[in-house]
Amino acid sequence: MGSPDIPPFDIENNRIPEIYPDREIFTERFRELQKQNFFIADIHVHSAQSDGIHSLKSIAVKCMDLGISAAVTDHNRVPDLNGLSSREAASLIPAIEVTSREGVDVLCYFYDFSALGKFFHEVVAPNKKNTYKITLTCEEILLALKERKCVVNIPHPDYPADSLRKNFLRLIEQGELSSEALSVINCIEIFNSSRDRSIKETKKNLALRLGKFITVGSDAHTKTAVGNALTFCKTKSQAEFLDHLATCQTGSIVVSTSTVDRSIPKVKMGWLHIKGLLTGR
DSSP: OOOSSOOOOOGGGTTOOEEOSSHHHHHHHHHHHHHTTOEEEEEEEOOTTTTOSSOHHHHHHHHHHHTOEEEEOOBTSOOOOTTOOHHHHHTEEOEEEEEOTTSOEEEEEESSHHHHHHHIIIIIGGGEEETTEESSOHHHHHHHHTTSSEEEEEOSTTOSOSTTSOOHHHHHHTTOSOHHHHTTOOEEEEEETTTOSSOOHHHHHHHHHHTOEEEEEOOBSSGGGTTSEEEEESOSSHHHHHHHHHTTOOEEEEOOOOHHHHHHHHHHHHHHHHHHHHHOO
16 A cells, blocks of 8 residues: 655645555554654643643653654643653654634644743743643734744634634634734634544635645544644654654655544533633633
């Protein structure tokens, strides 16, 4: 299955991910990529340090078992690496998911944890409202990232779907983001394993319309869901992987997350949302 090498993708061919309805075939494809020595990563994962179920350490161990890296994009916080071995920590890509005042999420991938920490202490911490939100708008977050060396990805741009709240798609439709802010974005997530069964044309067309590269993410909130959406390229280092991600020299394979792994974390998510409303934390 597949070719021995994956060419660079471009905006014209849509860079559509390989979607596998069957987990066995997905796993077979994954093993094939490993044999071809691709660097493979799950770039949208959550741990118990925010609204995930399993510890950061258990996620790192799962990554090592799979032979992949993961960006643990916990909400408005920097991963606490205490208790992790150097090998476990090395499997993690420095990252954060920042949620704007409107409720729009922005995934930020940094080249080292010190740069991530600097961004957190200068931008996120002083403006943190609660677990799920900071007081800055999406525009302000993007402009704060402009001069920093990082890769910026917009996850699930059509979420939340209800008409009472804003999402990234609505911000675009209503013209609420400047061209300067939009220029900071590298990628748009068009398939989210925890939400999607197929690619929605609205998300694919959004990426095309904005001229942004596409990504996929597992949005895993359990360790068993880690690795359900994988991004790969021919490189050996995390830094080069991020360079490839920023310039769309990547491929991706996805399989939808099970109902159990979708459902269990919702209890914790709901509690954190209620806690934030009641206590402001």
